[in-house]
Amino acid sequence: MSPAGRGVDATTASRIVLDATDISRALTRIAHEILERNKGSDEIIVLGIPRRGVPLAHRIAATMASVEGTDIPAGSLDITMYRDDLRLRPARTLERTDIPARGVDGAIVVLVDDVLFSGRTIRAALDALGDVGRPRGVQLAVLVDRGHRRLPIRADFVGKNLPTSLLERVTVTLAEVDDSDAVVISAAEGAGW
Amino acid sequence: MRRHLLSSADLTRDDAVEILDTAAELLSLADRPIKKLPTLRGRTVVNLFFEDSTRTRISFEAAAKRLSADVINFAAKGSSVSKGESLKDTALTLEAMGADAVVIRHGSSGAPHRLATSGWVRSCVVNAGDGTHEHPTQALLDAFTLRRHLGDLEGRRVTIVGDVLHSRVARSNALLLSTLGAEVTLVAPPTLLPVGVSTWPVQASHDLDGALDKSDAVMMLRVQSERMNDAFFPSAREYSRRYGLDDRRFARLPDHAIVMHPGPMNRGMEISATVADSARSVIVEQVTNGVAVRMAVLYLLLGGSTGGQPTAEEAAL
Numbered sequence: 001m002s003p004a005g006r007g008v009d010a011t012t013a014s015r016i017v018l019d020a021t022d023i024s025r026a027l028t029r030i031a032h033e034i035l036e037r038n039k040g041s042d043e044i045i046v047l048g049i050p051r052r053g054v055p056l057a058h059r060i061a062a063t064m065a066s067v068e069g070t071d072i073p074a075g076s077l078d079i080t081m082y083r084d085d086l087r088l089r090p091a092r093t094l095e096r097t098d099i100p101a102r103g104v105d106g107a108i109v110v111l112v113d114d115v116l117f118s119g120r121t122i123r124a125a126l127d128a129l130g131d132v133g134r135p136r137g138v139q140l141a142v143l144v145d146r147g148h149r150r151l152p153i154r155a156d157f158v159g160k161n162l163p164t165s166l167l168e169r170v171t172v173t174l175a176e177v178d179d180s181d182a183v184v185i186s187a188a189e190g191a192g193w
Numbered sequence: 194m195r196r197h198l199l200s201s202a203d204l205t206r207d208d209a210v211e212i213l214d215t216a217a218e219l220l221s222l223a224d225r226p227i228k229k230l231p232t233l234r235g236r237t238v239v240n241l242f243f244e245d246s247t248r249t250r251i252s253f254e255a256a257a258k259r260l261s262a263d264v265i266n267f268a269a270k271g272s273s274v275s276k277g278e279s280l281k282d283t284a285l286t287l288e289a290m291g292a293d294a295v296v297i298r299h300g301s302s303g304a305p306h307r308l309a310t311s312g313w314v315r316s317c318v319v320n321a322g323d324g325t326h327e328h329p330t331q332a333l334l335d336a337f338t339l340r341r342h343l344g345d346l347e348g349r350r351v352t353i354v355g356d357v358l359h360s361r362v363a364r365s366n367a368l369l370l371s372t373l374g375a376e377v378t379l380v381a382p383p384t385l386l387p388v389g390v391s392t393w394p395v396q397a398s399h400d401l402d403g404a405l406d407k408s409d410a411v412m413m414l415r416v417q418s419e420r421m422n423d424a425f426f427p428s429a430r431e432y433s434r435r436y437g438l439d440d441r442r443f444a445r446l447p448d449h450a451i452v453m454h455p456g457p458m459n460r461g462m463e464i465s466a467t468v469a470d471s472a473r474s475v476i477v478e479q480v481t482n483g484v485a486v487r488m489a490v491l492y493l494l495l496g497g498s499t500g501g502q503p504t505a506e507e508a509a510l
Contacts, residue, residue: 078218081232081492091497093211094218131227 014186017170018160023143023181026159027056030141031063033157038108041065043136045104046074049113049125050095055176056143057112073100077111077132082124097128104133110157114172116142119153144183146170197309197318198490201329201369209372213337215489216482222259223481232496233262239292241283242321243269243299248456248480249321249331253296256487262495265292280304284313292316294495302326302361317494325359325420331455332365334486335412336373338479342451343409347374352404354380354436355414355463358387359421362455363414367395378404382436384425401436405445412453413438413464429462439465451475 018026035041041064048057054076061074078095086092111125122140129138141157146164164170164185171184195203204212222228238257242250250266257264267287269275274283280299287295294317297305302324309318322328336346343349351370357363357379364387367377371394378396379386390397398404405411416432426432433439438452443465446452452464452474460466468474 081230081496086232086496087498089498091493091495094215097218097221127231131229132225 014184016182017162017185018144018183020175020181023159023183026143027059028063030157030159031060031067034060034110034139034141035064035067037139037156041068041070041072043107044072044110045100045102045107045135046072046110046112047077047099047104047129048074049111049121050076050078051177052114052172052174053112054096055174056114056141057110060110060112060141073102075100077125077128079121079124079128082127084120084124099132104129104135107135108137108139109135110139110141112141114143114174115170116140116145116153116155116158117148117170119149119151122153123151143172144170196494197305197320198329198494199305199309199318199320200327201332201365201372202327204329204369204372206372206374209333209336209369212333212486212489212493213340215493216333216337216485217341219488219492220482220485222488223485229259229261231261232492233257233260236262236293236495237265237291238262238294238296238491238495239265239267239287239290239316240321241267241287241295241297243274243297243304244322246298246322248483249298249328252480252483253319253321253330253487255484256491257294259484260488260491260496262293262491265290280308281311281313284308284311288314288316294319294491296321298322300324319490319494322361324361325364326361327365328361328455329365329369330483330487330490331362332369333490334479334483335362335366335453335455336369337482337486338453338475339370339375339410339451341482342475343449345374346370349375349409350378350407351375351410351412352378352380352401352408353412353414354401354404354438356385356416356425357381357390357414358385358425359417360414364393366412367393371395378408380404380436382426382432401442402445405442406447408446408450410451410453411438411446412455413458414455415457415459416462433462437463437465438468440467443468443471446473453479455479 046057046061048054058074061072065072075098076096078097080092080094139156142155143159144162145155145158146162169186173182175181240250240253254264296319298321304323305318305320320327320329353363370377378398380398380401386397454476458464460469
């Protein structure tokens with residue numbers, strides 16, 4: 001899992017793709033798109049995938065709530081136990097799962113993650129969600145879609161489509177976890193995972 | 194995390210906190226409609242119980258099943274052990290069946306250590322109680338229960354009362370709770386304190402009343418008559434009067450203090466029925482927490498890449 005508090009090393013070839021204002025605009029647009037697609041906010045639950053999906057989910061839910069004037073439940077869904085690569089690394093530390101009190105049965109669940117890459121995380125999230133309950137529908141919102149899908153998965157709401165090479169690394173920092181909001185693309189040895 | 198869980202003494206503070214934090218996340222599983230995770234699918238956990246046990250065996254079985262592992266229960270009674278099979282031959286049989294983890298309870302202290310270090314099996318070994326030595330998962334679930342009620346254990350006072358001499362629970366708890374920063378006081382008659390208790394990281398006392406006022410938690414131990422081949426105290430009644438947690442002593446505890454017991458209880462002996470059933474007794478909660486803690490242990494031992502394939506360095510541990 002990602003280390004806490006990412007710092008962007010200025011000496012490597014890296015560039016900022018989205019700054020704090022861009023991220024804020026993208027999240028506001030995603031919030032509006034979610035409301036538009038679902039014709040309102042009835043029975044919508046926003047669940048972030050730890051770590052950085054969780055603050056994004058709370059920000060999107062807060063924007064939706066201020067537009068609609070109602071409370072939008074937000075929470076987090078840990079997918080560690082459902083990963084398909086558990087045996088490739090030492091046992092990972094679990095993250096928090098926090099399902100809003102109403103449960104997910106019959107709800108429209110919007111899963112939120114920072115970067116959509118191979119699609120394996122979302123596959124795991126769908127399995128995890130299935131064990132929590134039976135939502136009426138599941139939608140996916142991501143801040144950055146960097147391509148290179150390995151599974152038949154696509155996002156419903158995308159902050160920014162970012163064409164990348166497999167050798168590049170996309171790093172999202174968020175004020176809640178790191179120092180500031182930014183999406184940075186940098187050259188790295190091998191792919192992120 | 195190491196490959197085996199044999200003793201509380203092997204756990205560093207970071208190891209222990211990792212297990213307890215993992216257990217805290219896994220506890221929420223008990224509230225879900227589907228109490229199962231796919232994490233250990235295809236792994237085999239053998240419960241190897243040479244001594245009688247109700248809650249520990251059921252707890253390990255539930256924990257392994259909730260992680261989707263296959264569970265094989267092996268009780269010495271009714272097995273080849275009663276025909277004279279040795280621990281080694283039993284272990285070789287388990288190895289041949291492809292066990293990924295062996296949860297062992299044995300009447301002889303050190304049997305789990307022997308199993309883990311002998312080279313007979315490649316699986317992870319979890320000590321589920323060996324003789325009068327250790328019972329680390331019980332200590333972990335006690336620490337977990339304490340943390341849920343008292344928060345951080347740094348500087349908290351835990352009093353462990355009763356048959357310390359024969360209690361693997363007391364030893365494991367004394368070591369683990371000290372590692373986590375708690376101040377442990379053992380209270381027992383002089384005959385039931387082990388030799389060398391002065392080298393433990395704890396206080397020892399013979400006076401229960403003196404220790405109660407400042408206790409954040411009191412853990413009562415069962416008098417293990419089955420391990421006693423001598424007269425350790427004059428009569429059950431006298432023991433109960435001096436070292437039992439009765440209603441009068443219960444009233445002297447601070448308001449936030451909790452009462453624990455690893456079970457099985459002898460009501461009326463070390464603990465009165467009123468105290469055992471009171472709102473501040475967390476004895477039933479300890480059982481619930483036990484499943485979450487054992488899930489955490491099995492996940493951390495087996496869930497990652499190291500389970501079942503020891504490297505040279507780990508094999509040397």
